[in-house]
Amino acid sequence: MAARSVTLGIDLGTTSVKAALVEAAPGDPSGFVVLASCARAARAETAAQSAAAGPQGQEQDVRRIIQALHECLAALPREQLRKVCGIGVSGQMHGVMFWKTGQGCAWTEAGAAPVFEPRAVSHLVTWQDGRCSSEFLASLPQPESHLSVATGFGCATIFWLLKNSPDFLKSYDTAGTIHDYVVAMLCGLARPLMSDQNAASWGYFNTRSQSWNLEILGAAGFPVQLLPDIAEPGSVAGRTSQAWFEIPRGTQVGVALGDLQASVFSCMAQKTDAVLNISTSVQLVASMPSGFQPAQTPDPAAPVAYFPYFDRTYLAVAASLNGGNVLATFVHMLVQWMADLGLEVEESMVYSCMIQAAAQQRDTCLTITPTVLGERHLPDQLASVTGISSSDLSLGHVTRALCRGIIQNLHSMLPFQQLREWGVERVIGSGSALSRNEVLKQEVQRAFPLPVSYGHDVDAAVGAALVMLQRSLGRQKS
Ligand SMILES: Nc1ncnc2c1ncn2[C@@H]1O[C@H](COP(=O)(O)OP(=O)(O)OP(=O)(O)O)[C@@H](O)[C@H]1O
Numbered sequence: 001m002a003a004r005s006v007t008l009g010i011d012l013g014t015t016s017v018k019a020a021l022v023e024a025a026p027g028d029p030s031g032f033v034v035l036a037s038c039a040r041a042a043r044a045e046t047a048a049q050s051a052a053a054g055p056q057g058q059e060q061d062v063r064r065i066i067q068a069l070h071e072c073l074a075a076l077p078r079e080q081l082r083k084v085c086g087i088g089v090s091g092q093m094h095g096v097m098f099w100k101t102g103q104g105c106a107w108t109e110a111g112a113a114p115v116f117e118p119r120a121v122s123h124l125v126t127w128q129d130g131r132c133s134s135e136f137l138a139s140l141p142q143p144e145s146h147l148s149v150a151t152g153f154g155c156a157t158i159f160w161l162l163k164n165s166p167d168f169l170k171s172y173d174t175a176g177t178i179h180d181y182v183v184a185m186l187c188g189l190a191r192p193l194m195s196d197q198n199a200a201s202w203g204y205f206n207t208r209s210q211s212w213n214l215e216i217l218g219a220a221g222f223p224v225q226l227l228p229d230i231a232e233p234g235s236v237a238g239r240t241s242q243a244w245f246e247i248p249r250g251t252q253v254g255v256a257l258g259d260l261q262a263s264v265f266s267c268m269a270q271k272t273d274a275v276l277n278i279s280t281s282v283q284l285v286a287s288m289p290s291g292f293q294p295a296q297t298p299d300p301a302a303p304v305a306y307f308p309y310f311d312r313t314y315l316a317v318a319a320s321l322n323g324g325n326v327l328a329t330f331v332h333m334l335v336q337w338m339a340d341l342g343l344e345v346e347e348s349m350v351y352s353c354m355i356q357a358a359a360q361q362r363d364t365c366l367t368i369t370p371t372v373l374g375e376r377h378l379p380d381q382l383a384s385v386t387g388i389s390s391s392d393l394s395l396g397h398v399t400r401a402l403c404r405g406i407i408q409n410l411h412s413m414l415p416f417q418q419l420r421e422w423g424v425e426r427v428i429g430s431g432s433a434l435s436r437n438e439v440l441k442q443e444v445q446r447a448f449p450l451p452v453s454y455g456h457d458v459d460a461a462v463g464a465a466l467v468m469l470q471r472s473l474g475r476q477k478s
């Protein structure tokens with residue numbers, strides 16, 4: 001009898017860390033079952049390490065992210081963790097963190113289970129970081145890639161640090177995304193491995209030749225020794241060097257994936273499916289036919305980009321920076337205003353009241369362009385509100401207009417009719433900002449000319465686990 005295949009998927013998102021245990025279920029139409037899952041808010045936002053980053057700096061404390069990860073693992077059933085034969089990891093793309101080779105973490109058995117604790121590591125400078133102005137980006141060399149470079153992209157951040165905080169970079173000799181770091185620590189890798197999914201998200205990476213733009217970067221004085229080695233997504237980065245909770249030492253760990261690709265993998269059953277993911281940010285994704293190659297010159301003004309997927313295929317992606325984070329900003333603002341007025345209120349309470357109020361307010365003349373973070377193709381176009389009349393100022397009106405604005409903004413980046421022209425037959429909705437918000441769902445339903453369905457177990461952690469499950473099943477068959 002074949003051994004039971006249980007894999008663990010982890011997603012290190014911007015707002016939360018998620019973990020899922022997945023098992024093959026040949027009798028189930030999906031072919032798998034989620035045995036258990038867990039999510040924990042990371043609450044990792046912290047002040048930038050370099051003062052020169054100013055208020056545009058967006059950094060996260062790696063220790064808090066790892067703590068949330070360990071809280072997730074502690075909440076999973078121990079007897080299932082014992083059966084794990086593969087670990088898949090995905091996470092927030094574009095961001096960069098640094099560590100010292102051999103000193104990135106220390107393993108400890110101090111608590112109830114063996115865990116690793118970050119040691120000589122920097123903060124994570126996230127994809128939401130805005131320190132690279134348009135002028136700064138224009139001063140950088142032209143990449144040899146089909147993707148242009150935006151603020152929050154790893155290579156742009158490293159260029160910025162080189163110019164504004166050169167001493168900071170001297171403290172480290174290794175760089176990666178937060179998920180590359182976790183894979184490297186689990187496996188005890190001296191140098192991290194990076195999939196093309198994450199490398200492309202840093203900029204200055206050529207997906208055709210599968211290589212960094214070393215000459216261009218080197219000529220500009222970029223510390224190319226920081227760039228990770230490249231590995232195929234879906235391949236194995238190594239094996240766990242220690243027991244981790246109940247997961248045995250020697251368990252295979254996959255090369256880290258982008259959260260975008262992992263969540264698409266969890267739910268794109270047919271080539272004719274599109275995926276609409278609304279979590280911290282928003283992505284509308286369609287798959288390109290195999291053999292498709294994007295034009296090799298970057299177009300910074302293009303709102304649709306082509307991201308590498310698996311087996312050298314591409315996804316067409318309208319990636320808006322403004323999704324659930326816009327609603328979160330509105331909620332923070334309300335909570336702060338209430339505090340200023342001497343009232344204390346829980347954020348979760350504000351979410352449920354505003355969603356309820358907007359569900360009753362079916363329409364509004366208020367128009368909100370919600371681009372508080374700008375967009376990569378239009379970094380300087382910030383948010384605006386128009387059509388303000390005294391009758392449209394209720395919480396219901398404003399929330400309805402915010403949710404509508406998020407969807408309309410996406411439509412302005414990738415007109416939804418275009419999906420039909422690409423042969424898309426249905427849209428699959430994913431992401432917890434969408435699944436938890438009835439009003440956003442209504443606005444999606446209203447705007448899309450195609451049927452929209454919401455699958456079960458659609459998220460990046462499940463996708464990362466499934467990639468490893470497929471590997472393990474492939475091995476059992478052969
Ligand atoms: N109580 C709530 N009710 C409804 N929506 C909420 C609530 N709390 C948070 N949200 C929304 O969920 C969003 C966070 O989604 P999610 O937890 O999927 O983030 P994430 O997985 O870290 O995102 P990403 O994968 O993009 O990094 C917030 O930005 C907010 O809009």
Ligand SMILES: O=C(CO)[C@@H](O)[C@H](O)[C@H](O)[C@H](O)CO
Pocket residue numbers: 013014015091092093094127258259260280281282283319320321
């Ligand atoms: O939202 C993110 C992290 O929480 C990003 O990684 C996006 O998922 C996304 O990959 C990006 O916006 C695509 O460019």
